[in-house]
Amino acid sequence: MSEDLPPRPNGAARTRLLSVIGVVGVGAVAGSLLLWHGQVTDALGLGADKTPVVSTVGAPAIGEPPMTTLATPTPSRRTTPTPSTPSTPSTPSRTATTPTGTPTRTPTRKPTKKPAKTSxxxxxxxxxxxxxxxxTKAIAAAKADGVxxxxxxxxxxxxxxxxxxxxxxxxxxxxxxxTRWVLPPKYSxxxxxxxVDIGPTxxxxxxxxxxxxYGVCRRYDNEPWHFEALTTPGTKCPPREPHAVAKPD
Structure with missing residues (x-):
């Protein structure tokens, strides 16, 4: 009795089988390489727990701390002014400086002249x-006498x-x-x-x-109110004139 042999795989099945075998083979090779690399790394002291090596381009020199760069905030356009201590106001200067630098005196108001006192x-x-x-002495003496x-x-x-x-x-x-009573201005x-004319009677x-x-005398007979300083105090007054006389022009 003849033994039945299993059917031979066709072309497509054979291709898949070879692919699986290839993948397994590549995986085995890769595993061997990784195992070998780990052994070499341990032997040389380059394990994963060591400080990783980074690029030295732009790194600081040995012995100096690394430069730390802080982000500088961009100033905003509106800033709150710092309050300042109020200072004592200075006395305003009397001079002002023109744009050319030549000092000019600030115009000051001239004091208004008071009108002359009219007697x-x-x-x-x-x-x-x-x-x-x-x-003045005669007035005081008359007052003492009740006049x-x-x-x-x-x-x-x-x-x-x-x-x-x-x-x-x-x-x-x-x-x-x-003119017996009133003289022209130039003779008065x-x-x-x-x-001076006085009163009452x-x-x-x-x-x-x-x-x-007091050296004060009546001058004219027709003017009992008209007095002038015609003598030295304590000396007799000169004779009175009948009336005033205007000099001819």
């Missing part, structure tokens, strides 16, 4: 120093003196008659501050009687 006609402020001094001396007209302006003369001319009818003792009477003690 009232009813005071002794505008009188000459001599008459003012003597009359008040009031000044009705002291120093006058030339304009007012001319106005008074014009009124006197209309009143008395002529220049000659008017009032315009010069050397004459009691003051006229007291000063006419006692004025010589």
């Amino acid at each position: 009232r006609e009813e005071s002794i402020d505008g009188l000459s120093p001599t008459l003012k001094k003597r009359l 008040t001396i009031r000044i009705t007209s002291g120093r006058r302006s030339a304009a007012k003196q001319q106005r008074l003369l014009n009124e006197a001319i209309r009143k008395y009818g002529s220049y000659k008659a008017a 003792a009032h315009v010069q501050g050397k004459a 009691a003051a006229m009477t007291w000063l006419n009687k006692n004025g010589w003690r």
